[in-house]
Amino acid sequence: MRKTEDNSQVIKVETGKKHQVRFAPLKARRAFEQISAEIKRMIFSGTLKPGDALPSEGELAGQFGVSRQTVREALRRLELSGFIAVQKGASGGPVVVDTILKSIGDLFLDAFQLKRMTTTDLTKARVAIEKMILKHAFEANDKKTFALMRAAEQEAERKLAESIPAFEDNLDFHILLARATQNYMFVILMESMMTVVAHFHSVLRIGTNTIRSAHKAHERILDAIEDGDEPRAQVELEKHILAVDRMYKKVKKSSQTEQAETTWTGPAKSGSLS
Amino acid sequence: MRKTEDNSQVIKVETGKKHQVRFAPLKARRAFEQISAEIKRMIFSGTLKPGDALPSEGELAGQFGVSRQTVREALRRLELSGFIAVQKGASGGPVVVDTILKSIGDLFLDAFQLKRMTTTDLTKARVAIEKMILKHAFEANDKKTFALMRAAEQEAERKLAESIPAFEDNLDFHILLARATQNYMFVILMESMMTVVAHFHSVLRIGTNTIRSAHKAHERILDAIEDGDEPRAQVELEKHILAVDRMYKKVKKSSQTEQAETTWTGPAKSGSLS
DNA sequence: ATTAGTGATATGTCAGACATTTAAAGGGGA
DNA sequence: TCCCCTTTAAATGTCTGACATATCACTAAT
Known part of the structure; x- marks a missing residue:
């Protein structure tokens, strides 16, 4: 019973085949994208201001009707974008900040x-x-x-x-x-x-x-x-x-002519990857 | 037996108390940060190039010795930064791209x-x-x-x-x-x-x-x-x-004098949040 | 040759659990 | 009363296992 309720009107876009009209790219299919977008909207609108504490992951999961993992992935995005910061421990949790610059x-x-x-x-x-x-x-x-x-x-x-x-x-x-x-x-x-x-x-x-x-x-x-x-x-x-x-x-x-030009990136370490 | 193996040398920094010397902020405490940093390093060094497919979430989890959720949070970061794209389905998975701009x-x-x-x-x-x-x-x-x-x-x-x-x-x-x-x-x-x-x-x-x-x-x-x-x-x-x-x-x-100046942000919807 | 169906693969999400960190409350001694 | 130590509770960080869903590749039927 999750999803298929707040994005109901956009589903039938697929009927418009060929290339007659161009639709917007059906934003935010994934749940965590919708969540991060929603929180971002609240920040843009001023409902949430820097300093305001957001509910804990568990509470957010409950309010949005999703699992904690989904909330976490949304928080990761907001965190990287500089909209929130997250602290561990008691009285921790996500807080609205403004570090977007x-x-x-x-x-x-x-x-x-x-x-x-x-x-x-x-x-x-x-x-x-x-x-x-x-x-x-x-x-x-x-x-x-x-x-x-x-x-x-x-x-x-x-x-x-x-x-x-x-x-x-x-x-x-x-x-x-x-x-x-x-x-x-x-x-x-x-x-x-x-x-x-x-x-x-x-x-x-x-x-x-x-x-x-x-x-x-x-x-x-x-x-x-x-x-x-x-x-x-x-x-x-x-x-x-x-x-x-x-x-x-x-x-x-x-310090070695061109060494300094590449050093900061760091050399490829022994790759455990593919 | 996870962690406490590749970040062994940074733990003892805490001994340097008072404010005599300034240490770098002990980067990437969280596992998913280390993972995204590692993959980023491989992209910077050229080991991974746009078009290259990364292992699936499951395989990455196995190789890094973490759970799938941790890998996913790392992928979310790389995705937002424009380093990778993720596709569902068979022969899907994370792919290196270059959409950082x-x-x-x-x-x-x-x-x-x-x-x-x-x-x-x-x-x-x-x-x-x-x-x-x-x-x-x-x-x-x-x-x-x-x-x-x-x-x-x-x-x-x-x-x-x-x-x-x-x-x-x-x-x-x-x-x-x-x-x-x-x-x-x-x-x-x-x-x-x-x-x-x-x-x-x-x-x-x-x-x-x-x-x-x-x-x-x-x-x-x-x-x-x-x-x-x-x-x-x-x-x-x-x-x-x-x-x-x-x-x-x-x-x-x-279209309404100042309306257009704020509309694109979208009004605050009925907040289900605090 | 085109189409429809089927299976395999990988992401998306859920659920429950435990470890770890951290701030705040509580308690004891000076 | 004040300070230090301990305890405790709250919240994130991570693990495990599972199921739902989307998508490609292959196959079979028309």
Whole structure:
């Protein structure tokens, strides 16, 4: 008595044979897809907000009238998409979160590796896109966000003084710059690219010196922004990104020419698979 | 006798208490995460290529020494990420594919809706990014891809003559343009944005007239490219994108002013959930 | 040669069970 | 009263076994 009740009207599409009309592809045949879609709808509509706890797997299974396994497969999807997080233990369970940007970034990184892109591709794209974003940031002139950028750099300086490593904070500057455009589309793009950058910084084990010089570059860019000097900001931004690119190439060269280009993917281990 | 054999060396990390050193976050505690990571590694390394069939769920379970359910949760992840596709029935099972760009696009669309972006944001980003991409395409001067674009438009014209609807083919032009830059990073960006565009075209029920005028715009852009006239190409491209944007606003206005802005998300249905 | 039927295969789902993790409640000592 | 330790309950993570369902490949009948 499960299914065949909420997708009753779409079944008879098969009667339309030949290629006269094109129907939508009969979405979500599988139960777990319908469940994840339903929960996603509730998040989109605002019924479920980040922080809200979802019922436990068992309860969800009961409410949807499916088994726990089916619910779990739905949760796996929502989890990977960045809509929910799951915690074990008492008072654990699925919770609505909003880490979709991280999910996009992770997939972006996968694509980067799968398509065997190079740091040169990355840098070229960064130069072009970030300069364009900087232009839009000047147009939007969002002084509040500019202030946040300045605050972030002061925080970075403090951490540098106490020699606290801050690998990732270093990239917030760029994401905030995208935010200053007031167009979230740019934020997504920047966050995606920064995920790839963060990956390189992690793999290449960038040191304090690199972080410090990046920090100083950020300050120069900010100075130019606050002076309203767009051309100077553009020049400083491009110099900064190109400097980071030179660092990539230097590290790569110092550790077996092309080794570093493939290492992060990891070699194929003894395959137990087919 | 399952587990506690391939993750033996990471267990003792817990001895490092206080906050002296920072460890990597002990990746993939859950079995299905390790499995999906392992299969992903094989795809990255080239051991598994698109078209290759993976063993069935049962066999995978046996080889990894886990249950079928655990394998399934791993497959759900790989599926959503666009690394594999799964088919039912005899000679079915998981197959390696490469639809990661589609996966990124889908997530992009989710983010678009979740963050409640507007078509204006989309259009502004498109104008800025596509013009930038066009510039890079001129630099790369990839005549082979330009020829593909021409061929695609001729095909579009043929379909128009026979009044075969071609909603999505219409966007190939832009993706091919990104491809002409020879930088895959731009292809990912364009594909992501085009997924959002395609969604609007689907929701707004684009008509033949719109497709035709877009086709003609594409031809004008191509003409300019083939003439080596970059400024004209830039102007035509911008005009084209802005024309599409006007169409959005027209359709939106003609069907309850702001209704169309929220409808695609779908209203919250009678929630059976908390 | 085309069509209909049949069997094998693999996914989709259900049911029940146990292990493990984790937070919160409870209890004892200072 | 406060803190530490233990207990306990809740929830996920995983296993086993089973059945339903979809689909391809093969076969047989027209």
